[in-house]
Amino acid sequence: MMSDVREQLSAFISAMWRRRWWGIAVAWLVCLGGWAIVTKMPNRFEAQARVYVDTDSMLQPLLQGLTIRPNVDQQIQIMQRTLLSRPNVEQVLRVTDVALRADTQAQRDALVDRLIANTRFQPQGTRNLFVMSHTDADPQLATRIVQALLNIFVESQLGTKRRDFAEAQSFIDRQIRDYERSLQAAERRLAQFRQQHMDVLPSSGNFAGQAQAVSQRRTQIASDLADAQTRRDNLRRQIADTPQTIPLGTAEGGGSRFGGQIAELQNQMRQLRLRYTDDHPDIIALRRQIQLLQSQNTNERRAIDAQAPRPEGNAARPTRGTTMVPNTVYEQLRLRLADEETNVAALERRLAEAEAEVERLRGLARNVPEIEAELANLDRDYNVIKSNYEALLARREQTRIAQAADERTDAMQFRIIDPPRVPVAPSAPNRPMLYTAVLIIGIGAGFAFAAVLSQFSDAFWTSSQLRDTFAYPVLGSVGMLVTGAQHRGKIIADVAYASILLVLVGTGGAIVMLGPQMPSIVGRIMTTLADRWALLV
Numbered sequence: 001m002m003s004d005v006r007e008q009l010s011a012f013i014s015a016m017w018r019r020r021w022w023g024i025a026v027a028w029l030v031c032l033g034g035w036a037i038v039t040k041m042p043n044r045f046e047a048q049a050r051v052y053v054d055t056d057s058m059l060q061p062l063l064q065g066l067t068i069r070p071n072v073d074q075q076i077q078i079m080q081r082t083l084l085s086r087p088n089v090e091q092v093l094r095v096t097d098v099a100l101r102a103d104t105q106a107q108r109d110a111l112v113d114r115l116i117a118n119t120r121f122q123p124q125g126t127r128n129l130f131v132m133s134h135t136d137a138d139p140q141l142a143t144r145i146v147q148a149l150l151n152i153f154v155e156s157q158l159g160t161k162r163r164d165f166a167e168a169q170s171f172i173d174r175q176i177r178d179y180e181r182s183l184q185a186a187e188r189r190l191a192q193f194r195q196q197h198m199d200v201l202p203s204s205g206n207f208a209g210q211a212q213a214v215s216q217r218r219t220q221i222a223s224d225l226a227d228a229q230t231r232r233d234n235l236r237r238q239i240a241d242t243p244q245t246i247p248l249g250t251a252e253g254g255g256s257r258f259g260g261q262i263a264e265l266q267n268q269m270r271q272l273r274l275r276y277t278d279d280h281p282d283i284i285a286l287r288r289q290i291q292l293l294q295s296q297n298t299n300e301r302r303a304i305d306a307q308a309p310r311p312e313g314n315a316a317r318p319t320r321g322t323t324m325v326p327n328t329v330y331e332q333l334r335l336r337l338a339d340e341e342t343n344v345a346a347l348e349r350r351l352a353e354a355e356a357e358v359e360r361l362r363g364l365a366r367n368v369p370e371i372e373a374e375l376a377n378l379d380r381d382y383n384v385i386k387s388n389y390e391a392l393l394a395r396r397e398q399t400r401i402a403q404a405a406d407e408r409t410d411a412m413q414f415r416i417i418d419p420p421r422v423p424v425a426p427s428a429p430n431r432p433m434l435y436t437a438v439l440i441i442g443i444g445a446g447f448a449f450a451a452v453l454s455q456f457s458d459a460f461w462t463s464s465q466l467r468d469t470f471a472y473p474v475l476g477s478v479g480m481l482v483t484g485a486q487h488r489g490k491i492i493a494d495v496a497y498a499s500i501l502l503v504l505v506g507t508g509g510a511i512v513m514l515g516p517q518m519p520s521i522v523g524r525i526m527t528t529l530a531d532r533w534a535l536l537v
Helices: 002-017 019-040 070-083 088-096 105-117 139-196 206-239 248-252 259-273 280-305 326-364 368-408 433-455 463-468 486-513 517-536
Strands: 047-056 121-125 129-136 243-248 324-326 413-418
Touching: 002 019, 019 070, 019 433, 047 105, 047 139, 070 121, 088 105, 088 139, 105 121, 121 139, 121 259, 129 139, 139 368, 139 413, 206 259, 206 326, 259 280, 259 326
Parallel strands: none
Antiparallel strands: 047 129, 047 413, 121 129, 243 324
């Protein structure tokens, strides 16, 4: 089986070898045609520029919380995606005078599409580092286009930021004016409502709190009135028990040695009765001491009266040398009684007013829930408008600070790492690679053409082909007798074929080596030939 495969392969190679001249001719034709096409391809020059967008600002951490900082990374992405928008490309065409090449709208659209297709703007590894490039047959034009796009990239952001700040400031100012009018209207409605229901709505709290406060005040006034009445009654009893006049000796302390002590203790008890009731332990203790001293004083006075001579007659007369004087304690008690009676009258009047106020509030209590609900709605509307108004004022200040910070320090700084330069060597086409590809394709086309021709041959190269084709047995085969002259001719032909093939490969290698200079070399050759032809003609 393997022998049959080798035999068929040998026959196929032999058939191709007999068609080798056709193959080498096709290879030369394909290589020459391909090299000519590659040589005629126009050069494409690529102008590049690298730009770095610095977003690290020292003010950013300092102004944290004071201003509204935009999302810089998102802005950069939007700038990257919108740089090659149609308005920007049309502006580039006008700046570089390329738009003058188009007379119709279709031609202008074709120029825009070609510029977009030949322009690249993409990040290069590091964050915020971008490469901008444009490819064109004119290196000067390619450089101008890259420079124009670079200017648009930098200036459009500055203009957009200023325009955004102006629009934001104008919008916030309009909203503040609208909310200010709404706030004033809400304040007027709230003031009018409070004025209409002034008797129900207190200055602070709610109606229930006001009613409770009035009730507590009435209770407190009633308690104060009861205490004042108790003190008044005590004073009345003390006045009833206190003499209006006393002997001069007693007043001076010479009538009895117990008089001063009794007066002092009575004075203390009167002071305590102003604060406590008669059942207080201190008052009870003082009362017992006073009673004891009074008992002793009475016994002593009886003893003195028994020893003194009695006057003539039955009428009771004061002892000799005794003079009656007004009692100062009695006068003080009368003054305190007058004060307490005035206090009681004032408390009674206040209690009557408090009770009247309680009754009035009870009468108004039926309409209070509805009034308080309406007041709550007005307060809620007012608070919402006020909070929004204050938030807008804060945002306006934040916008002003952000605008001032942006005018003095840029949040994004554009640094041109590599400015666009006029390219010297073309970036496309890659002529060495294309020349090599043409050489490989030409040689492959020659072999393919020879293989195809070998399939249309009617000759039988092996006995097995003959046996497989006809239903007759092959008795044998006779080899070809080659003479010396034929053998030398065969060697010469093989050498010539190899030489031609080597020349083809060498020519291809030379063209590959001279790839970038081939258009100029061919141009000079064609110019020289044209000049000589003109001289001959």
